[in-house]
Amino acid sequence: MPAHIFRPGIIDALAAAALFGASTPLAKLLVGAVPPVLLAGLLYLGSGVGLLGWWWLRRRLGREVREAALARHDVPWLAGAILAGGVVGPVLLMSGLAHLSAAAVSLMLNLEGVFTASLAWFVFRENFDRRIALGMALIVAGGVVLAWPDEAAGGTSPWTLAIVGACFAWAIDNNLTRKVSAGDPVQIAGLKGLMAGLVNTGIALAMGYPLPAAMATVAAGVVGLLGYGLSLVLFVLALRHLGSARTGAYFSTAPFLGAGLSLLLLRETPGFAFFGAAGLMAAGVWLHVTERHEHSHTHEALAHDHAHVHDEHHQHAHDFSWDGREPHTHFHAHAPLVHSHPHYPDLHHRHAHD
Structure with missing residues (x-):
């Protein structure tokens, strides 16, 4: 393994990917018991309440906090990130997950990294080179193979497009969150989770959905705290050190863990397209994680x-x-x-x- 894999931010991004990747098949287990919009709300509420509870307790006990608090100029960026990644993204994901296999959805989530990098490069002007561009092209090719009409891969349908939409919403979220990544990551992730959770849960209750059983509610909260909350804390730390595009590239390892867990926990049987997409996406991720960028700079x-x-x-x-x-x-x-x-x-x- 290359020594630079242990640079600050890379381990954070890989750990964030592992936690988020595991959350997809676990959320799939809950989709049958909880409507998608309500499940999205409960996942984020678990994240927000858990993280802000820890953030408050840390200060209450007088524990030293060595992170910068959010400032007023951070509010517009954070509000946009909450709307895109905390409200729109999870609703689209849970809607698609209710109709597609968790393994296929897990691999399609690689498109988040592609969209994140594209926005970072062409809108926010992060640098990139041919190696990184080729890696993203392979990930896109994998997504196309996976979304091609095929019963085992979930088929091309509005639900497939919902997953693509979720990936794009999270890409917007990632680039906006980068703007505030110098701040306290626990505070950032906690506020995003709480606000997104309240909005989505409120929408679900207004639509007439009842709250699920206590065990399902607690399970959703725990999955949200780990897969959305702690994962986001680590993701913000990675953004601070790596920027949006490269954090998205390392985060692209998440779907492989999610897909593997889907096959084990849910005993899903993927088709040939699944394995072809996995190979293309794995090659793209490998190009990213082995990158080395060095030059004289001012x-x-x-x-x-x-x-x-x-x-x-x-x-x-x-x-x-x-x-x-x-x-x-x-x-x-x-x-x-x-x-x-x-x-x-x-x-x-x-x-x-x-």
């Missing part, structure tokens, strides 16, 4: 607030008493700097390329 003057250690990018003095503990959080300024080292488009490497 850091412009920058001032911001986030958790940091005093590495080569944080050589600044303090105008307050500091006990030397790291990481710590405070508003700080970066002087212009030119150097060369392996890097990703993190908080300090969002520069243009020739």
